Amino acid sequence: MYTSSGNVLLSPVSNRVQVVDLLTHTVRTLSCEARSNIKTIALSPDDRLLIIIDTENHAMLVNFHRSVVLHRFTFKRNVRICEFSPCGAFFAVTCGNHVQIWHSPGLRREFAPFVLHRTYTGLGDSVISVQWSSDSSVIMASSRSGTVRIWTVQTVDSFEPVTLSGHKSSVVGAYFEKITPGSGGRLRKVYTVSNDGSLVSWNCVYSDETKDDEQKKEFMDASSSAVNFFGGMGNELFSSSNKNGLLSDNTTSQAQHLLKAKWEVSARHYFHQDTEVTATNFSAANNLLIVGFASGIFGLYELPSMSNIHTLSLSNQVIRTVAINDTGEWLAFGCPSTQQLLVWEWRSETYIIKQRGHAYGMRCMAYSNDGVVVATGGEDGSLKLWNTSSGFCYCTLKSHTAPITACVFTNSSVVLSSSLDGTVRAHDLHRYRNFRTYTAPTPCQFTSLAVDPSGEVVVAGTMDPFHIYTWSMQNGKLLDILTGHVGPVSELKFHPTRGTLASASWDGTVKIWDLYKREGEPENIKHAQDVVCCAFRPDGKHMVTGTIGGLLSVWNVEDCKLLFEIDGKHDIAGGEFFLFLLRSGLPFPTLY
C-alpha cells in the first residue's frame, strides 16, 4: 500500500490494485491482473510507472494512468520490497539477502526495459526494508539479522559500506533524517526501528568538520572527480538528474560526504507496547514516525525528540502496512486478516475512510431496484451495502450470527437476508437497523430467500426439513409452510407479475406454487439432475433453470413446456485443482 500524490492511495487486493481517491471518495480497480497475490508495489515519483511484484516474484511494469502492462519480468529470488529512488532514475529491489538496483525504464516499449545497475551484498539474512536518501545517492537496507547497511549508488573511491548493528532482532525500518540547510547539507541522523520495539538513532560525525574550509573544498573536488571517473554509464543518468534540478549543482552528493563519516549511537528509545512492531513508516519532511504493532495499536512519534503524539488502537488484528502522505496529515493502515483499510487524519482525529471487507469472503449479493446500491452477504454473518458508482461500502449490518445465504431488496428501501443461523431478517435502509426477524417454529437453516413483487410476502427455503416457509412482511407472522420437496431448496424466485413462486430443489424438481390459491397441488417440472438455480425473465414469460450437470433449460411459464436446452458443461469446464489430483491418487499422468 502506498500513497502517491497525497490524496490517492494504492492498495493491492489479492492480484489487483485498487486506487482509492480520498478527495472524491471513489475506488477503482486497475484492469491489469498479476499472476498471483501481490506482494509489493512501487510507484515512480512522477506517477507514471507502477511496478507490481507478486508472491511468485513475477514483476509487471504498468503504465499507471492507462493501466497497461508494458513488460513482465521474473526476479530470481524472493522479493519483499521494491522502492523507486526519489529522482526516478533507479529502483531498488530486495532479492533474498541482496539488494539490487535497476535502472528504471522509460514509458517507451523496449525489448528488455529492466537493466541491472548493481547488486549489493553483505547482509546476513533476508532484507526487510530499503530506503533511499533524498538525493538518491545513498541507499540503506535493513535485514532480519538485525543489521543495517549503507551503500552508495555510484561507486565512490575508497568508500566502504557502513554496517550499523545495534539491534537484538530484525530491523523493520531504517530511515534517513531530512537534510536541512542548518546541518551543512549533510546527513546527520539515521533512525532504525526493530521488531522488538526499540528505536535507535545514529549520529553521523564527520572527521573533516574540524579542518578549515579550504581543505574541505579540495577534498570535495578530488572525490567528485573520482566519482566521474568510476561511475561509467550510470553516471550519465545521474548527471542528467542533476540537471533536472533534483540536485543543485553546487552541493556534492551525500555519497561523498559519507567518506569521512563516522557513525555512533546517539540514543535508544523503547515503545513499551509488549507486542511486536509489524510495520513502520517515516515522513522525513515532517519528522513523523508511525509504528504499527501486532496488537492493532499504532503510535505516532515526533523525532528526534521521540515524543509520543498519538497512540490509538485501530483493531484487534495485526497492522501489516502503514503509509503517510506527503503533507503528513493522513495516515493509512492496512490489516489484511480483517481486510481493513483505514485512513486517519491525526490532527483532527477523524477517519477519512474506514473500509472493511467480509472476513471470510462473500456468499451472496443483490442489486437494489434502481441499480445504485449493492448488498452483499458474507460468511462472517455481516450484510454490507455498497455504492456502485463510488465503490465504497457505506453501511455494515451485523445482526446475523452465521453465514448469510441469500439477500434480496424489496420495492421500498428494505433489504432482507436469510442465514444459516435460522433467521430471516429485514433491515431498514433509512435507519440502518434490523426491524423485523422471521423464524421458523423448529430451528432450521435457510438457504434461499424471495420476496413477492408487491413486497407483502417473504418466503424462505430450508436445508434440512425441505420446507418452504412463508411469512407476512408486515407483522412477521408465519402464514404457511409449503411441503412437498424431498431435497434441500436451492433457490426461490417469484414470478415478476403473477403471484406464483418457483422453487428449485436438489430433488431434481422445480415446483411452481400459487400462493393465493389455498388448494391444489403445485405444478411440477422434472429435471434429470439436481436443480441448483432458477430465474424468471423480467417479463415473466420464460424461466431458466440450471442443474448440476451444467445444463441450462428454458421453460415456457404458461404451460411448463421445455423450450430450449443449453449444454454449458463444456463452456464452463476448465481449471485443474491441486487437491483433486492428490485425492484421486494419480498425481501425474505418466508417459508409460
Added chain:
Amino acid sequence: MTSDNNASARYFTSVCYSADGSCVLAGGNSKYICIYEISQQILVKKFQVSFNRSLDGILDELNSKNLADGGPIDVNDDSGDEADFSANLPGARRGDDGSRKSRVEVMTSQVAFSSTGREWAAVSNEGLHVYSLDDDMIFDPISLTEEITPSAVRSNLKNEKYSVALLVSLHLNEFALVREVLEEIPYGSIPLVVKSIGPEHIERLMQFVSKCMLDSPHLEFYLQFCLEMLRAHGLHMEKYRNSFMRAFRSMHRSVQIHHDELKRVCDENRYTLDVVEDQTQITLDRK
C-alpha cells in the same frame, strides 16, 4: 477419476436474466462466467473471473514441479513472514497429515444484472466484481457514411446547427463527442433540439444524458434535457416501454443520486439555519 476431480464436472450455481430478457448470465464453481443469447442458444461471451494463480483451479495444466507428496509446494515459503506461522504442530517430526485445503478454489457464488442493464456483478472468492459497459468506450457506430466524421460534428456546431451535430455525434456513438455537443447546445434551444431527434435515437440519447449528468455540474441543463425528452417522446416511450426500460432506469438512477446529494446538503443547511435562528432568538430574549 470421479466427478470431483473431473475438470469438466463444473456446473452453474447461479443464473440471471439480463434487464431486457435477451441474455442469460450464468456463473458456477468454475473460473468462467458465461453469457448466453437465449433465442439462438449461443454463447456470447465467456469471462474469466480471475487470473490469480494463488487460487486453485485457475491453471488448465498444473506443473508437477509445484507438487510434492504432501501437497502443493508454496513457492514463496522461504524465510518470510509466513514462515513464522508454520502449519506444523509443535514437536511434530513428520509433516502435517491433515488433508486440509491449503488453497482457496476459484468459484462464483452469485451473479446478478443491474436493472439499468449497463452493468452486472458477480460474487467470487476474491470479492465482488462489477463489470460495466460504461467504463470502457466501445466504438459502435450505426449507419455510417463518409460525411459522418468528428470534424463534421464540429463544423455543424460552429454553424449553430445543433440538432444536426447531435445526430451525427449519436451516429458516431462516441461518448466524448456526444458530451461535447451536448454541452455546446444553448439552454434555450434544448426543446427544439430534442424534438428534432428521431425516436430511433432517443434511447441512446437518454443513456448519454444520464451518464453525463452523473458527474457534471450542469444539473439543471441536463434535467431540462430529461424533461424535454419525456415531453417530446413520452408517447413513443410509453408504447415501446420495454425497449426503453434500461434508459429509464439509468436516468432515474442519475437523478436519484443527485437528489440524494442535494437533499442531504439542503437538510443540513436548513437545520443549521434553524439553530442559528433559535440561538439569536434566545440571545435576544435574554437581553
